Amino acid sequence: MKAVSVISVWRRALCVSVAMMVCTTVAVAAPVKTICGDYTYVVPDNVSREEAKRIAAERARLEALAAEFGTTVSQDNTTYVSSRNGKGDVVFQSLGGSEVRGEWLGDTEEPTYRFAVDERTGETSVYARVCGKAREISRSEVPLQVRVLRNGTQPNHESEAFRAGDDLYVSFLSPAGGYVAVFLMDEDGQVVCMLPYQSQTAAAYAVVADREYVFFSKAQASQAERPTVDEYVMTCAGEQETDYLYLVFSTQPFSKPAMPSGVIGFEDFHAWRVRLLKRDEHAQVLQKTIIIRK
Numbered sequence: 001m002k003a004v005s006v007i008s009v010w011r012r013a014l015c016v017s018v019a020m021m022v023c024t025t026v027a028v029a030a031p032v033k034t035i036c037g038d039y040t041y042v043v044p045d046n047v048s049r050e051e052a053k054r055i056a057a058e059r060a061r062l063e064a065l066a067a068e069f070g071t072t073v074s075q076d077n078t079t080y081v082s083s084r085n086g087k088g089d090v091v092f093q094s095l096g097g098s099e100v101r102g103e104w105l106g107d108t109e110e111p112t113y114r115f116a117v118d119e120r121t122g123e124t125s126v127y128a129r130v131c132g133k134a135r136e137i138s139r140s141e142v143p144l145q146v147r148v149l150r151n152g153t154q155p156n157h158e159s160e161a162f163r164a165g166d167d168l169y170v171s172f173l174s175p176a177g178g179y180v181a182v183f184l185m186d187e188d189g190q191v192v193c194m195l196p197y198q199s200q201t202a203a204a205y206a207v208v209a210d211r212e213y214v215f216f217s218k219a220q221a222s223q224a225e226r227p228t229v230d231e232y233v234m235t236c237a238g239e240q241e242t243d244y245l246y247l248v249f250s251t252q253p254f255s256k257p258a259m260p261s262g263v264i265g266f267e268d269f270h271a272w273r274v275r276l277l278k279r280d281e282h283a284q285v286l287q288k289t290i291i292i293r294k
Contacts, residue, residue, distance in 0.1 A: 036131040037064025056128035069102035179204035189266040203255035250283040
């Protein structure tokens with residue numbers, strides 16, 4: 001079983017919080033627009049400044065998309081495990097809100113941030129402003145079921161909170177056949193490709209409709225595929241780190257970015273992602289946040 005560590009992948013070149021929608025038929029490409037948005041996020045005591053900036057920027061992008069393209073009603077439920085004073089607490093969070101009718105293709109400039117403290121309440125807030133390229137989602141869509149799983153392969157093992165030494169799996173189910181690639185980015189902005197598996201030569205992993213896959217599990221793979229399956233154990237260099245998992249899906253074949261050393265920087269990965277979304281209207285990128293603690 002392999003440790004999920006971008007640096008170790010690079011050195012040895014042999015290891016390496018939602019519903020996702022994918023297009024099936026499109027007639028004409030939606031025009032790409034440059035839009036901007038802002039958001040002020042009140043920072044809870046247990047959220048770091050860097051995490052607060054990330055949340056504020058993500059919500060600013062959603063605000064910009066909603067203002068430009070409109071929204072549809074949605075509901076998102078999240079269950080995660082928190083640890084306080086050595087005790088584990090299972091927390092259920094239900095988020096009602098809106099799903100935007102547009103997709104963010106990429107920033108055109110670095111987001112800007114401004115922190116402030118309310119003298120009356122003592123609350124800290126962060127203001128974020130973002131500008132980027134976006135387009136309207138004007139295609140027919142089918143839902144994908146994607147879960148990040150911790151220490152087990154059943155749906156009840158879904159979690160975004162990991163400890164060093166935990167096993168990582170990803171379950172995937174699509175009502176349409178297509179192609180999948182999975183990437184992991186660490187806090188240093190280094191990106192590795194986790195799927196297709198390292199010994200596979202395909203540019204993307206082919207999936208069939210209505211079959212549930214559990215990636216990174218030899219036990220859940222077919223007998224013929226088991227020798228090629230990479231399994232992963234989460235690692236954490238400090239007390240806590242935040243990694244990002246990107247799952248790319250398209251009903252059409254696509255090629256992952258060139259990674260001659262087994263790892264690329266986020267800027268190169270981001271440029272590849274933007275090109276893919278612009279050229280392939282059947283493509284969609286799902287981002288999952290993974291928090292790892294000692």
